[in-house]
Amino acid sequence: MMAYGEDHIALAAEYALGTLDADERAQVETMMAIDRDFTAIVQAWEFRLGVLNQMVGSVEPRPIVWENIKTAIEHSEPQAPLVQPEAPPVASVAVEQAPVVDNSSVIQLSNRFRRWRSIAMTASAIAAALVAMLAIEVYQPDLLPERIRPKPRTQVVEVKTPSAAAPSAQYVAVLQAQGGSPAFILTVDGATRNFTVRRVGAAAAEPGKTYELWLISDKLPRPRSLGVIGGGDFTTRPLLASYDSDVVNGATYAVTIEQPGGSPDGNPHSAPVYAGKLIETVPSASQPPR
Amino acid sequence: MLTPAELVWLIAAVAKGDEAAFERLYAATRAKLYGVVLRILRRQDLAEEVIQEAYVKVWSSAGQFNPALASPITWMASIARNRAIDVVRKRSEVSLEDEPAAMEVAADSPDPLARREMTEELKRLLECVGRLEPDRQKLVLLAYYNGWSRDQLAQKFEAPVNTVKTWLRRSMLDIRECLGL
16 A cells, blocks of 8 residues: 555545535546545545534435435446556646536537536426436446437546656546446556556447547647557557647547447547546645645 | 444345345435435435435445445445535535525534444544634534535635635644544
């Protein structure tokens, strides 16, 4: 188990306490997805503080709540425990975060999903059917017909251009569908800009299909293919060296389903099934997490 | 109320897809979990939505529950509370202006519990919280029970956000030291 500094411990504690803002929470969740030891620290805090709930009074929810839950789980089986990837080596530089705002199709799709969600939250009268569907969507997207499958979630975190003084910084993106478990973990070595894609939760591609990774940047006119991935558990390539570091760091990484061998014409042929953005794995020790 | 051991057994059954066990687990824990999220969200519609999502997650991830790390109710409450915090953080930070009354209501402390009803873990944690300065004690407990953000805490304590940030960080590290971790 690696040693964590006070910054990490305090970050984990504040996550459990609940005082982090939405971006910081997303950052912690991404770190948890890639770092089992950090997850253990966060959970230890959650459970340690969780005893405080003994003092909270009980309130009976309405019976409709159980009806909705029951409807939702009828379409989903419990999942086997997620096998977490091992922690990659971590480096330290401050992480700057901002909501993703660009006009790529990924973002539009994600907005569409969000709209749908907020409708679900306000229209409680039709909740039963809709919540059931949402639950399937979140937990078992494969059960849904193609046209209403969830569009990928984009991590709302991004990293500012790394300084040249961080030779071995590691950047990580968790590629996932909306609300889903991590499907692929993309790791970029800050020095060589080699990238590695590790398949974690994604099923093997269906026969006659293949996963292809794309770099989507507002600095580029269209998505650029980074090649076919997911044939094995790992895919490692040097391709990112040909892009500027601000393109690499600010881009959205998306996975589409293509014909064997990948897209024949350099354009994606499906909506992204998984997507994410890079973050640096660990904030700096000298600069407390914001 | 079922004993923790009974709840552990139920969660193990839920992990195998036992819907009857899930219904019993829900019946035994729903009011506590709903109380926790309602206190943070303060709106029935949001709290119902969150509690539904939380139980669907309990259903789907029961196999990941580790009784060596947490009691069943603590594990389930963490799932529900995390979801509630995500929702309030994403609803932007304006809720204090939206709900001026929330400040007053929220200022009261949660149900006092007879000391003999507290678990050893709770007593120990409260002892450590009790060693913080009175203002910091209040800060930590308001953050936990009401799910307040740093901005809301800054407003309540009439202090700059950065100061609140420092207080929170220091308080958590002090608690950690006091617990001997």
